[in-house]
Amino acid sequence: MGAVPEEVDVVVIGMGPGGEDAAARLANAGLDVIAVESRLVGGECPYFACIPTKMMVRAADALGEAWRVPELAGQATVRPDWTPVANRIRDEATTDWNDEIAVRRFEDTGGRLVRGVGRISAPGEVTVGDQVFRARRGIVLNPGTDPLVPPIEGLAGSPYWTNRDAVPATRVPESLLVLGGGPVGVEFAQVFARFGASVTVLESRPRLLAMAEPEASEVLAGAFHACGIEVRTGCAVDRVKHDDLFQVHLESGEVFTGERLLVATGRSTDLGALGVAAVGLDEQARTVPVDGRMRAADGVWAIGDITGHGAFTHTSVYQARIAAADILGQGTEVADYRAMPSVIFTDPEVATVGLTESRARDAGIQVRTAITQIPASTRGWIHKAGNEGIIKLVADTDRGVLVGATVVAPAGGEIVGALAVAVHAEVPVQRLREMIFAYPTFHRAIEAALAGLDA
Numbered sequence: 339m340g341a342v343p344e345e346v347d348v349v350v351i352g353m354g355p356g357g358e359d360a361a362a363r364l365a366n367a368g369l370d371v372i373a374v375e376s377r378l379v380g381g382e383c384p385y386f387a388c389i390p391t392k393m394m395v396r397a398a399d400a401l402g403e404a405w406r407v408p409e410l411a412g413q414a415t416v417r418p419d420w421t422p423v424a425n426r427i428r429d430e431a432t433t434d435w436n437d438e439i440a441v442r443r444f445e446d447t448g449g450r451l452v453r454g455v456g457r458i459s460a461p462g463e464v465t466v467g468d469q470v471f472r473a474r475r476g477i478v479l480n481p482g483t484d485p486l487v488p489p490i491e492g493l494a495g496s497p498y499w500t501n502r503d504a505v506p507a508t509r510v511p512e513s514l515l516v517l518g519g520g521p522v523g524v525e526f527a528q529v530f531a532r533f534g535a536s537v538t539v540l541e542s543r544p545r546l547l548a549m550a551e552p553e554a555s556e557v558l559a560g561a562f563h564a565c566g567i568e569v570r571t572g573c574a575v576d577r578v579k580h581d582d583l584f585q586v587h588l589e590s591g592e593v594f595t596g597e598r599l600l601v602a603t604g605r606s607t608d609l610g611a612l613g614v615a616a617v618g619l620d621e622q623a624r625t626v627p628v629d630g631r632m633r634a635a636d637g638v639w640a641i642g643d644i645t646g647h648g649a650f651t652h653t654s655v656y657q658a659r660i661a662a663a664d665i666l667g668q669g670t671e672v673a674d675y676r677a678m679p680s681v682i683f684t685d686p687e688v689a690t691v692g693l694t695e696s697r698a699r700d701a702g703i704q705v706r707t708a709i710t711q712i713p714a715s716t717r718g719w720i721h722k723a724g725n726e727g728i729i730k731l732v733a734d735t736d737r738g739v740l741v742g743a744t745v746v747a748p749a750g751g752e753i754v755g756a757l758a759v760a761v762h763a764e765v766p767v768q769r770l771r772e773m774i775f776a777y778p779t780f781h782r783a784i785e786a787a788l789a790g791l792d793a
């Protein structure tokens with residue numbers, strides 16, 4: 339005989355940033371909430387992704403600035419040491435990969451945590467091991483993603499790294515091969531290079547950060563070249579061998595050797611394991627389609643990476659707020675992704691909002707673009723060492739508003755904030771031109787880019 343189901347209000351499967359946020363909101367509102375988590379409460383972001391990698395970036399950026407001293411300010415002797423980085427990640431970011439604090443924070447809301455793998459076993463029903471829950475109000479799916487490991491001969495079974503191995507690393511390898519030049523690949527590549535590894539990035543597409551504006555990829559490729567990172571684009575990996583070292587054989591016959599191999603080739607989901615077919619969803623799909631209130635099926639909401647609206651923590655938490663409000667019957671907000679921002683934390687940072695030029699054209703928008711070079715701005719010229727960058731604007735000429743922007747610059751992720759407001763609030767380009775931009779800031783280069791939209 340099966341287990342007797344326990345009646346609750348809501349079951350949240352997966353406690354990533356969004357699941358944690360939604361579960362807390364619902365429990366704080368007085369609902370009886372069960373949160374199911376198979377690994378660590380908080381998900382990828384605090385333990386293996388955003389937070390520890392940005393601690394690495396912070397440290398690597400300090401080194402990067404120190405190396406600019408000779409050009410600007412005399413002499414500095416810099417000897418990179420990974421120990422403070424590894425210790426900080428262990429002690430401050432992840433508490434040694436222990437989620438006790440996050441669990442307590444959630445349980446203080448009145449919610450209950452169940453450790454294990456959750457699965458939709460029938461409409462309105464979630465099974466975790468030998469426990470069965472009937473959710474009166476709904477099920478929230480926030481299972482996130484796992485590193486995708488391509489089926490390359492010799493790779494499976496070799497001691498390759500994914501982000502989950504690179505983050506806890508206590509030593510910088512002598513040499514590192516990075517498979518994939520997307521956000522994960524480029525952030526780790528620059529960090530480990532700055533800490534002394536000899537780094538090669540192998541990317542199958544024609545450029546780094548292929549989803550970004552081509553001009554952004556070009557600036558980043560230049561910055562990588564300048565700091566000694568080898569970048570190979572358009573490469574097809576044939577096979578991988580591992581003895582003492584990794585060897586990556588390309589179809590072209592070239593062979594790259596490294597002490598470590600970081601696989602950063604995207605993310606995967608397993609909707610079959612989540613049991614989504616029980617509520618009529620396609621378990622072969624890579625994403626769970628949701629409406630503007632995150633509804634995926636009758637009584638099922640989905641949030642985070644699996645919705646395919648941008649694999650970012652800010653997406654997950656944004657969607658969590660909307661889903662929780664809808665479950666509570668207070669939903670007035672409908673998701674609007676037009677001004678979705680993203681920041682790749684390389685040096686220079688690659689920050690975007692809204693549509694790229696090509697996506698805007700594909701959407702049938704009458705597009706006009708403008709680009710300004712950061713080194714040509716007053717602040718860029720003053721900044722000198724490390725001033726590489728651009729601002730690119732994408733305007734909808736019919737409506738006279740910006741629909742996208744890219745900022746590659748020192749602190750590009752902060753500069754893009756102004757452009758995110760413009761895209762989000764559909765501020766007319768003419769109104770933007772009438773603004774006063776503080777002198778001499780990096781964001782003042784937006785004014786020059788706006789002027790370029792006339793050309």
Ligand SMILES: Cc1cc2nc3c(=O)[nH]c(=O)nc-3n(C[C@H](O)[C@H](O)[C@H](O)COP(=O)(O)OP(=O)(O)OC[C@H]3O[C@@H](n4cnc5c(N)ncnc54)[C@H](O)[C@@H]3O)c2cc1C
Nearest residue numbers: 352354376381382387388456481482642643649650651654
């Ligand atoms: C190296 C790296 C760096 C990144 N840096 C940034 C950054 O700087 N900024 C940014 O915005 N984003 C960044 N991201 C992306 C970000 O980590 C994710 O978008 C974010 O974690 C949100 O994911 P999520 O809410 O979908 O779930 P996740 O964080 O993936 O968490 C899902 C949770 O669900 C659990 N789970 C899965 N299935 C089940 C199940 N069946 N039962 C029980 N539990 C289950 C998992 O164990 C996991 O804990 C980065 C990603 C990587 C890999």
Ligand SMILES: NC(=O)c1ccc[n+]([C@@H]2O[C@H](COP(=O)([O-])OP(=O)(O)OC[C@H]3O[C@@H](n4cnc5c(N)ncnc54)[C@H](O)[C@@H]3O)[C@@H](O)[C@H]2O)c1
Nearest residue numbers: 518519520521522523540541542543602603604649681682
């Ligand atoms: N700062 C941030 O916000 C941040 C940082 C890291 C990751 N992320 C998120 O995490 C998600 C995953 O990032 P990612 O970089 O792992 O995935 P991705 O899919 O964005 O990039 C993977 C890259 O690997 C390449 N690739 C795939 N197979 C390959 C192969 N066999 N050989 C060589 N190259 C190959 C792809 O062409 C692509 O450029 C991203 O969508 C991003 O949203 C965000």
